[in-house]
Amino acid sequence: MxxxxxxxxxxxxxxxxxxxxxxxxxxxxxxxxxxxxxxxxxxxxxxxxxxxxxxxxxxxxxxxxxxxxxxxxxxxQPDAMPGVTAEFEAKLFRQLRSLAAEAAVRGMTEEAFVNQCRRLYGDAIRKRGGDGQ
Amino acid sequence: MxxxxxxxxxxxxxxxxxxxxxxxxxxxxxxxxxxxxxxxxxxxxxxxxxxxxxxxxxxxxxxxxxxxxxxxxxxxQPDAMPGVTAEFEAKLFRQLRSLAAEAAVRGMTEEAFVNQCRRLYGDAIRKRGGDGQ
DNA sequence: TATCTGTTATATGTATTATATAACAGATAT
DNA sequence: ATATCTGTTATATAATACATATAACAGATA
Missing domain, CATH: 1.10.10.10 (Winged helix-like DNA-binding domain superfamily/Winged helix DNA-binding domain)
Structure with a gap:
């Protein structure tokens, strides 16, 4: 740890x-x-x-x-991890909307923004060995 | 307003x-x-x-x-909007990393996550008339 | 018996958030 | 000029959140 x-x-x-x-x-x-x-x-x-x-x-x-x-x-958690709940979706929407708006205003293109999202998701599961879902 | x-x-x-x-x-x-x-x-x-x-x-x-x-x-701001500063990048990374990790653990696929990011960026600039950069 | 576990209770100090009231200097309109 | 509106600053207060400290409890472990 x-x-x-x-x-x-x-x-x-x-x-x-x-x-x-x-x-x-x-x-x-x-x-x-x-x-x-x-x-x-x-x-x-x-x-x-x-x-x-x-x-x-x-x-x-x-x-x-x-x-x-x-x-x-x-x-x-040894059994099933919590899924995509309504609460998590609400949090995800709220935070992504705020980040996306600021990124857009700052001149970050949709492509650049989406690429960062994809990259950070990939980084997050990088060590899992490809069973990332 | x-x-x-x-x-x-x-x-x-x-x-x-x-x-x-x-x-x-x-x-x-x-x-x-x-x-x-x-x-x-x-x-x-x-x-x-x-x-x-x-x-x-x-x-x-x-x-x-x-x-x-x-x-x-x-x-x-009537002149140039602030650009993608180091501070904003750091905030973007921190928050996206946290969201991406939780999304992955909850079983959200990379595609689903990235699609939400793209959709929320699109929503953010929707009313701008396509000059979104 | 002694030790480690999560858990709960109580207390304290600090920082943040939000409010309230008041005042100041610059600009605007009557 | 007088009155009004502007952002800004100062001061105060209350509520809440954060982090810590000390203590104790019941269950499990060695």
């Missing part, structure tokens, strides 16, 4: 951690059923508070990306 | 307003040189505080999307 958080970022630490963990699942660095460090261990290794890690874990659990076994601790 | 803000949203009001104004510029609803309502007028018509509008205007001015003339008031 090579996770780095930016303490200077405007993004909250718990959101950064959520992003890093989802990116880990997308890339295959974290596979279904894989155990995650305990909240206390991860907090210590990241140099942040236990409750900040716990908040990230709790939100990821609520969304179905993680499971908490009384015995095995926190693990990556 | 048909702007609606979501008072329930997690997004701050001043950020929502920034998004709506940039989207207005992207779509052509707001053209270079167009005057914007005064901070007090817009605040009243949106039902929010003067300082919240002023914060949005100030940030948009700092980024070069708006200009403040002592005589003409606040207008849409």
């Amino acid at each position: 090579f996770i780095e958080l930016d303490l200077q970022s405007e993004n909250p630490l718990y959101e950064q951690l959520i992003d890093r963990l989802i990116e880990g699942i997308a890339s295959g660095a974290l596979k279904p059923g894989d155990p995650l460090p305990s909240v206390r261990n991860l907090a210590e290794s990241l140099g942040i508070n236990l409750h900040t890690v716990n908040k990230s874990y709790t939100l990821l659990k609520q969304d179905g990306f993680l499971q908490v076994h009384r015995k095995r601790g926190v693990i990556v | 048909f702007i609606e803000l979501d008072l329930q949203s997690e997004n701050p009001l001043y950020e929502q307003l920034i998004d709506r104004l940039i989207e207005g510029i992207a779509s052509g609803a707001l053209k270079p040189g167009d005057p914007l309502p005064s901070v007090r007028n817009l605040a009243e018509s949106l039902g929010i505080n003067l300082h919240t509008v002023n914060k949005s205007y100030t940030l948009l001015k700092q980024d070069g999307f708006l200009q403040v003339h002592r005589k003409r008031g606040v207008i849409v």
